[in-house]
Amino acid sequence: MIGLSEFLPPRPEASWKLIRQVGVDDVVGVLNGAEQDQRMFASVGAGGWRADDRDEVPWSEAALKHNIETYDDHGFTLVALEDTAPIDKARLGLDGRDEQIDHVITQIRAMGRLGVPTLAYNWMALSSWGRTDVAVADRGGAYVTAYDRAVAQSRAPLVQPGEVTPEQMWAALEYFLAAVVPVAEEAGVRLAMHPDDPPQQIDRNLPRIMSSAGAFRRLLSLHPSPNNGMTFCQGNFALMPEVLDGATSIPELIREFGTAGIPFVHFRDVKGTPDSFRETFHDAGQTDMPACMEAYHEIGFEGPMRPDHVPTLAGEPNTRPGYETLGRLFAIGYIRGLEQSVYGHPASRR
Numbered sequence: 001m002i003g004l005s006e007f008l009p010p011r012p013e014a015s016w017k018l019i020r021q022v023g024v025d026d027v028v029g030v031l032n033g034a035e036q037d038q039r040m041f042a043s044v045g046a047g048g049w050r051a052d053d054r055d056e057v058p059w060s061e062a063a064l065k066h067n068i069e070t071y072d073d074h075g076f077t078l079v080a081l082e083d084t085a086p087i088d089k090a091r092l093g094l095d096g097r098d099e100q101i102d103h104v105i106t107q108i109r110a111m112g113r114l115g116v117p118t119l120a121y122n123w124m125a126l127s128s129w130g131r132t133d134v135a136v137a138d139r140g141g142a143y144v145t146a147y148d149r150a151v152a153q154s155r156a157p158l159v160q161p162g163e164v165t166p167e168q169m170w171a172a173l174e175y176f177l178a179a180v181v182p183v184a185e186e187a188g189v190r191l192a193m194h195p196d197d198p199p200q201q202i203d204r205n206l207p208r209i210m211s212s213a214g215a216f217r218r219l220l221s222l223h224p225s226p227n228n229g230m231t232f233c234q235g236n237f238a239l240m241p242e243v244l245d246g247a248t249s250i251p252e253l254i255r256e257f258g259t260a261g262i263p264f265v266h267f268r269d270v271k272g273t274p275d276s277f278r279e280t281f282h283d284a285g286q287t288d289m290p291a292c293m294e295a296y297h298e299i300g301f302e303g304p305m306r307p308d309h310v311p312t313l314a315g316e317p318n319t320r321p322g323y324e325t326l327g328r329l330f331a332i333g334y335i336r337g338l339e340q341s342v343y344g345h346p347a348s349r350r
């Protein structure tokens with residue numbers, strides 16, 4: 001079976017009871033006050049959530065143990081992290097990167113000791129996922145997020161034109177992997193690179209190198225290891241050139257990368273192109289989701305899979321675009337149904 005999971009910060013909320021009631025016990029977490037916890041909603045101009053004021057280093061073993069205990073107190077098991085210390089100097093290959101890489105190494109060793117086997121990270125320097133609208137009316141008036149490249153690129157630049165090159169970011173990634181993959185191997189932690197979102201070649205003058213299937217083939221070849229893998233975020237792979245031009249498909253990429261390359265899945269969908277798209281309900285996008293689930297079953301995937309972004313439904317504040325509660329319940333039910341139709345119902349499994 002897949003490890004159906006949900007993305008929750010280490011701060012209990014009323015929604016946690018609903019997530020348990022719809023049958024999800026596994027959690028993908030952030031680190032209280034770390035880079036993604038602080039950056040992800042600001043990146044789309046939303047209020048999001050606020051970190052607790054804690055007297056602990058977010059990526060320390062003590063902080064991670066605190067988070068695990070918090071999840072455990074509510075019946076959840078932390079199965080992956082999708083957060084690190086700030087690593088922009090590492091992403092850009094700048095002075096000070098070794099200290100940032102040391103923080104990641106500290107976190108990986110703590111994850112190994114505390115039994116958290118997967119670490120998702122991304123190479124979107126100075127930013128995170130990007131959207132130009134977080135309240136586009138979709139089915140029944142539900143809000144989804146959307147992206148328009150012309151609007152996005154009219155905003156303030158992240159760097160000056162040519163200030164950072166793709167080669168610089170690839171060299172920085174190779175340096176990062178050389179430092180952290182051996183530690184991950186020793187700790188029993190699988191690294192899972194998330195695609196640039198959206199998968200643009202360049203964003204406000206800054207290269208985005210993890211924006212094609214070819215880039216992920218290069219990632220795996222840069223440092224071959226069972227601990228150097230990817231977060232197979234379907235919504236982003238669906239917008240990559242090789243999928244849009246028909247050279248491959250999401251199910252074919254699932255089979256190509258296999259469980260060796262895919263420790264972790266974001267199971268969501270979109271409509272459009274990387275220059276202009278909206279996110280969708282899981283049953284209404286441009287990807288053959290049943291075919292994807294069949295491909296996961298064929299490769300024997302049984303790792304963490306989460307719904308990722310969901311629409312905001314009636315009555316919800318939309319301060320956490322993509323991450324409100326009611327849409328998660330729909331998505332969880334949809335994924336669980338697909339899973340049991342493909343992997344079999346627990347009652348029928350031998």
Ligand SMILES: O=C(O)[C@@H](O)[C@@H](O)[C@H](O)[C@H](O)CO
Nearest residue numbers: 036040082128129197233308
């Ligand atoms: O596809 C995406 O961009 C999402 O997965 C992000 O919202 C991601 O989960 C956050 O930036 C936290 O890593």
